[in-house]
Amino acid sequence: MDKSRRNFLKKIALSYIYSDFVFKHFFLDKKSFLAFAEDKKDLEVLNDRPLNAQAEPHKLDQQVTPTHSLFVRNNGIVPSAAYQSDLSKWSLSVTGELNQEKSYTMKDLLKKFKLYTYQLVLECGGNGRAGFYPPTPGNQWTYGAVGCPEWSGIRLKDLLNDLGLKSSAKYIAYYGMDIHPSGDMKKDVISRGFPIHKALEDTTLVAFKLNGKDLPPVHGFPARLICPGFPASASGKWLKKIWVRDRVHDGAKMTGNSYKIPKNPVAPGSKVLDKDLMIIENMPVKSLITFPRSKSKVAVKDKDKFICRGFAWSGSGEIAKVDVSFDFGQTWHTAKLSQPANPFAWQRWEITLVLPQQGYYEVWSCATDMTGKSQPMVTPGWNPKGYVNNAMPRIAINVV
Amino acid sequence: MPEDPRKILVIKNCIMCHSAKLIAQNSMSKDAWQNIILYMQEKHNLRQLPPGDEQKIVSYLSQYFSPKVSHGIDGDLGPRAINPLP
Structure with a gap:
C-alpha cells in the first residue's frame, strides 16, 4: 500500500474514533442536559458539561426539597446505564475487609434488606465558594448547592453486617459508573468515601429513591450512597461497587x-x-x-409584620437556635425553630420582625448548634479550593 | 469567552472535556491558571502542550479571567465589607 493511501486510511480511522467518541459522549451528556432542562427549569446552570446547577435561595422554601429544585453536581458524564430502566445487568459488588464478598442484584437488595426513608440534607463541599477572596477555582456556587429531600434506601450498615465486617475495616470506598470528561474509560471520575463509623450510622444509606420516585439519571440512578452531614461528594452516584478498606481510601478526588x-x-x-x-x-x-426573595419590596403598612424564614442545619448535630438581624448585626431577634424530621434533616426557622421605618434593610440569619458554634459574618477559613464557607446568608429588603 | 486569536487554543485543548462556562466562572492569577493546566495534565488526561501554546493559553486566561474586585457570594448586592486589619 502506498504511503498516501496509508495516511488517508489512518486519517479516516482517526476521524472515526474521534467522531465516535465525541458523538457518544457529547450525545450522552447532551441527553442528560436535555432531560435536566425539562425537569430542572428552576435551577441556575453554572456548567453545562459536566452538568452543575444550583437553586436560588427562594426556590428552596419548601420543607422537603422538591426534586426539580435539588442542585446537581456532576464531575463526569452521566453513564448510559442511568437511562435504562432494565436493571437485569446492574449489580452492586461489595468487597474488601469482610468475612464474605458478594454481588447483589437490585432484587436481592430489595428482598433482603429493610427500606428506610429519611429527610436528609445533601450539601456540596464547595457550596458558598463564590464568597472567598482571592477567588478559588471550581464552580462558583453561591447558596444553592444544598437541599433536603426525602431519600429512600437500605442502611449501609445492614448490608455490611450481612457480609460481616472484619476488625480491619476502616474506610468505605465507592465506585460509580459515570464517565471521565476526557472519555478515558479506564479513569475513575470520582471515587471517594468515609470512615467506617459514619457507615454504621442509621441514616447512611444505599438509596434508590428520591422523593418517593426512582433516582433521576442526573442524581445517580439506579443507586447511590447518601452520607448526610459529609460533603455531598461522599454520597457517590451511579453506584457499582463498595470496597471496605483497611485504610483511608485513595481514589479519585480523595487525594491532592x-x-x-x-x-x-x-x-x-x-x-x-x-x-x-x-x-x-x-x-x-x-x-x-x-423567604422572602432577596430585593423584595415590603409595603410600609406591612412593616410591623414582616415575615422571614429559612432553614438551618449542621453536619455535627442539631441546631439550638437561629437569630436574625435587620440592622447589620446591631440587634438580634431569636426565630421560632422547629425540630428536625430526623437526624441530619434541616430545621425550619421563622420570625415576624417589626421594621422601624421606610428604607433599605439587609436581613442576616445566624444559626447556633448545641455546642455553641455559630456562623461568622465574614467568609471564614480561606482554603485553596474554596470549601465549607458557612458565613451568614443575607438578603436585601426595601420598605416602600 | 472573549474573541481573540488565542481563543482557538483554549477551545482545542480545554473545551473538549468541559464547557467554557466552567472557565468563565473563574478568575485567577497567571500562576493559578498555570497550576490548573498542570492539574489537568496530572489528573485529567490533558496532553503536554507545545510551550508556545501553553504560554498563549495562560496569557489569554489570565488577561480575561483574572481576579477583579469580587462581587462575591451576594452577586450585585456587592462584596461584604470588612474593616481593614490595623
Whole structure:
C-alpha cells in the first residue's frame, strides 16, 4: 500500500474514533442536559458539561426539597446505564475487609434488606465558594448547592453486617459508573468515601429513591450512597461497587487538594502543600434565608409584620437556635425553630420582625448548634479550593 | 469567552472535556491558571502542550479571567465589607 493511501486510511480511522467518541459522549451528556432542562427549569446552570446547577435561595422554601429544585453536581458524564430502566445487568459488588464478598442484584437488595426513608440534607463541599477572596477555582456556587429531600434506601450498615465486617475495616470506598470528561474509560471520575463509623450510622444509606420516585439519571440512578452531614461528594452516584478498606481510601478526588482544607488556618491566598491538608468530614453550622426573595419590596403598612424564614442545619448535630438581624448585626431577634424530621434533616426557622421605618434593610440569619458554634459574618477559613464557607446568608429588603 | 486569536487554543485543548462556562466562572492569577493546566495534565488526561501554546493559553486566561474586585457570594448586592486589619 502506498504511503498516501496509508495516511488517508489512518486519517479516516482517526476521524472515526474521534467522531465516535465525541458523538457518544457529547450525545450522552447532551441527553442528560436535555432531560435536566425539562425537569430542572428552576435551577441556575453554572456548567453545562459536566452538568452543575444550583437553586436560588427562594426556590428552596419548601420543607422537603422538591426534586426539580435539588442542585446537581456532576464531575463526569452521566453513564448510559442511568437511562435504562432494565436493571437485569446492574449489580452492586461489595468487597474488601469482610468475612464474605458478594454481588447483589437490585432484587436481592430489595428482598433482603429493610427500606428506610429519611429527610436528609445533601450539601456540596464547595457550596458558598463564590464568597472567598482571592477567588478559588471550581464552580462558583453561591447558596444553592444544598437541599433536603426525602431519600429512600437500605442502611449501609445492614448490608455490611450481612457480609460481616472484619476488625480491619476502616474506610468505605465507592465506585460509580459515570464517565471521565476526557472519555478515558479506564479513569475513575470520582471515587471517594468515609470512615467506617459514619457507615454504621442509621441514616447512611444505599438509596434508590428520591422523593418517593426512582433516582433521576442526573442524581445517580439506579443507586447511590447518601452520607448526610459529609460533603455531598461522599454520597457517590451511579453506584457499582463498595470496597471496605483497611485504610483511608485513595481514589479519585480523595487525594491532592480535593475536598480538603488546611490542617492549620492560613492567610487568604496562601499556597498550601498537599501534606498540610486534611479531608473534610462534618459540614459546618449553616442557615439559609428562603423567604422572602432577596430585593423584595415590603409595603410600609406591612412593616410591623414582616415575615422571614429559612432553614438551618449542621453536619455535627442539631441546631439550638437561629437569630436574625435587620440592622447589620446591631440587634438580634431569636426565630421560632422547629425540630428536625430526623437526624441530619434541616430545621425550619421563622420570625415576624417589626421594621422601624421606610428604607433599605439587609436581613442576616445566624444559626447556633448545641455546642455553641455559630456562623461568622465574614467568609471564614480561606482554603485553596474554596470549601465549607458557612458565613451568614443575607438578603436585601426595601420598605416602600 | 472573549474573541481573540488565542481563543482557538483554549477551545482545542480545554473545551473538549468541559464547557467554557466552567472557565468563565473563574478568575485567577497567571500562576493559578498555570497550576490548573498542570492539574489537568496530572489528573485529567490533558496532553503536554507545545510551550508556545501553553504560554498563549495562560496569557489569554489570565488577561480575561483574572481576579477583579469580587462581587462575591451576594452577586450585585456587592462584596461584604470588612474593616481593614490595623
